[in-house]
Amino acid sequence: MNIVVLVKQVPDTEGDRKLNTSDYTVDRAAVDPVINYIDEFAIEEGLLLKEAHGGEVTILTVGPERATESIRKALSMGADKAVHVSDEALHGSDAIATAKAIAKTLGGIEWDVVIAGSEATDARGAVLPALLAEVLGAPQLTQARKVTIDGSTVTIERVTDTGYEKVEGSTPAVISVVEKINDPRYPSFKGIMAAKSKPVEVKSLGDIGLDAGEVGLDNAWSQVTSFENAPPREAGQTVKDEGDGGSKIADFLASKKLI
Amino acid sequence: MSEVLVLVDSLDGKVKKPTLELLTAARQLGEPSAVVVGAPGTAAGLKDQLAEYGAAKVYVAESDEIAGFSVAPKAQALAAVVEQASPAAVLISSSGENKEIAARLALKIESGLLYDAVGFDGDANVTQSIFGAAITVQSKVSKGTPIITVRPNSFAPEASTGAGEEVAVSVTLSDADKAAKIVDTVVEEKGSRPQLSDASVVVSGGRGIGNADNFSVIENLADTLGAAVGASRAVVDAGWVPHTMQVGQTGVTVSPQLYIAVGISGAIQHRAGMQTSKTIVAINKDPEAPIFELADFGVVGDLFQVAPQLADEITKRKG
Ligand SMILES: Cc1cc2nc3c(=O)[nH]c(=O)nc-3n(C[C@H](O)[C@H](O)[C@H](O)COP(=O)(O)OP(=O)(O)OC[C@H]3O[C@@H](n4cnc5c(N)ncnc54)[C@H](O)[C@@H]3O)c2cc1C
Numbered sequence A: 001m002n003i004v005v006l007v008k009q010v011p012d013t014e015g016d017r018k019l020n021t022s023d024y025t026v027d028r029a030a031v032d033p034v035i036n037y038i039d040e041f042a043i044e045e046g047l048l049l050k051e052a053h054g055g056e057v058t059i060l061t062v063g064p065e066r067a068t069e070s071i072r073k074a075l076s077m078g079a080d081k082a083v084h085v086s087d088e089a090l091h092g093s094d095a096i097a098t099a100k101a102i103a104k105t106l107g108g109i110e111w112d113v114v115i116a117g118s119e120a121t122d123a124r125g126a127v128l129p130a131l132l133a134e135v136l137g138a139p140q141l142t143q144a145r146k147v148t149i150d151g152s153t154v155t156i157e158r159v160t161d162t163g164y165e166k167v168e169g170s171t172p173a174v175i176s177v178v179e180k181i182n183d184p185r186y187p188s189f190k191g192i193m194a195a196k197s198k199p200v201e202v203k204s205l206g207d208i209g210l211d212a213g214e215v216g217l218d219n220a221w222s223q224v225t226s227f228e229n230a231p232p233r234e235a236g237q238t239v240k241d242e243g244d245g246g247s248k249i250a251d252f253l254a255s256k257k258l259i
Numbered sequence B: 001m002s003e004v005l006v007l008v009d010s011l012d013g014k015v016k017k018p019t020l021e022l023l024t025a026a027r028q029l030g031e032p033s034a035v036v037v038g039a040p041g042t043a044a045g046l047k048d049q050l051a052e053y054g055a056a057k058v059y060v061a062e063s064d065e066i067a068g069f070s071v072a073p074k075a076q077a078l079a080a081v082v083e084q085a086s087p088a089a090v091l092i093s094s095s096g097e098n099k100e101i102a103a104r105l106a107l108k109i110e111s112g113l114l115y116d117a118v119g120f121d122g123d124a125n126v127t128q129s130i131f132g133a134a135i136t137v138q139s140k141v142s143k144g145t146p147i148i149t150v151r152p153n154s155f156a157p158e159a160s161t162g163a164g165e166e167v168a169v170s171v172t173l174s175d176a177d178k179a180a181k182i183v184d185t186v187v188e189e190k191g192s193r194p195q196l197s198d199a200s201v202v203v204s205g206g207r208g209i210g211n212a213d214n215f216s217v218i219e220n221l222a223d224t225l226g227a228a229v230g231a232s233r234a235v236v237d238a239g240w241v242p243h244t245m246q247v248g249q250t251g252v253t254v255s256p257q258l259y260i261a262v263g264i265s266g267a268i269q270h271r272a273g274m275q276t277s278k279t280i281v282a283i284n285k286d287p288e289a290p291i292f293e294l295a296d297f298g299v300v301g302d303l304f305q306v307a308p309q310l311a312d313e314i315t316k317r318k319g
């Protein structure tokens, strides 16, 4: 089975993330980049499916040159190879354009399932897997806490507010997984060494056959028009409990008409 | 005046509060119309409430087929209504599934999508809060019909009578819309408490509660306030509560009127999911806990003393 895992590089949440003042895109130099946290679960799920069904795991990333660092990490966890779509013209693309670029790239790869994380920590869109399924006309099997594959049938447990739905579709299918679906492995020393020589194919827009007029900041279907740093939340009053802490909170809530 | 479409969320035959918020907010942009998509019989019980909150029309797209497949049919139904109504905007409340519906709709009607708005004005200029509420962004859709998903609790619902005229919508689903079949729906836990993602009051417990049994301290306090119950990741990782209750960067984002953090230190990943709450109250025995930096009111003390006392006080004052 040919498994493609979508990996996004994002600025580390622990850092002081910023937007560029020139064009309002994410300032990728301000904070060290990392693999989007939930994508590690997507990689692990890809590796588990390979172990169960055979085949290959290909990492697919759309992002700037520096994303190679994240790609190497994914390879060191055990993925076989990677495709890195990198082109100046992609700068400032919205999720819709990114979905189109990923769909075009998949057109040049043999694949049965593509696995994404459910949500990225930068914009917290959680929309890319659905967009990709729509562009491809493939089954959308997203927000999975469990994935089972039997022949060409993929069944997932899709997380809902009150439990889960069992959703089923045939390959080729788009899957997204939630945190906790598995326990992502750490790269071993051997894995890290092996990753250095695994193939990473870098592709431009021309290579994947997507028109530059469909991507990038100027062609996005929505625009950021301004931004400001939110004033930090001001700490209010903190009191030490002298045996009346509970009623003090009740007084506060009453003063705010919250009770 | 142009129409503004609001996708209706319902639970147990009742319109959910975020939908009423959107019907209210939609009036800034034009005349609100509600869109009900689901199994046959869904709209009947909702129509009156939708009219009470200003829906001029109630578009109804109902079929077993729509209800039997995941996400795509709902987007297709909305696309059919957009074609019929040429609305000024489509408003959808931000939830996991709704954001996916909005995404697919954007491609179907070739329109820009803005998600997780916390506000917007009469020209559909949208405010979003990003990077754990550190930055406030203004955005605008530049192509097609603006599709905006809005975080629950961003607007206060206000009644205002609308005609509530029912308009049936017929929807043709493509094979691609029927590619993901729902074969079973399993309800695992469904207490009487409100849902975390859109509750107006949330009480969350952290590692400070010590063990699973003690979590009843959090639940008792929540019940006196009619609140939803949340938790930090430490509590989820310990297996004391399910992952669906996790508030934070890799859990649910909440933005309630009141958030009470009990025995939670306030790590950045937790704050990312609750920092836009209108009022924050914290109970923690460590005066240095970062949660106090954002609390409007904090008590340094033992949660096993303070939380039950608070619950008693609230019950007493409610009379
Ligand atoms: C990639 C990533 C994603 C993450 N995503 C999330 C997320 O979505 N949500 C989330 O919550 N966390 C998340 N975390 C974890 C986060 O960093 C913290 O570890 C977690 O929030 C800590 O939970 P806590 O506050 O309950 O526990 P602790 O940090 O251990 O705090 C417990 C607090 O309880 C207090 N306490 C103890 N006993 C008492 C008592 N008797 N009375 C009063 N106070 C008491 C202590 O003083 C302490 O401040 C994530 C971490 C990573 C690395």
Ligand SMILES: Nc1ncnc2c1ncn2[C@@H]1O[C@H](COP(=O)(O)O)[C@@H](O)[C@H]1O
Binding pocket: A006, A007, A008, A009, A036, A038, A039, A042, A060, A061, A062, A063, A095, A098, A115, A116, A117, A118, A119, A120, A121, A123, A124, A125, A126, A127, A128, A129
């Ligand atoms: N530029 C990208 N390259 C590869 N995968 C991506 C990219 N953007 C998003 N994804 C995938 O889509 C998931 C959801 O992303 P998002 O919709 O941005 O929250 C991520 O967890 C990734 O798996």
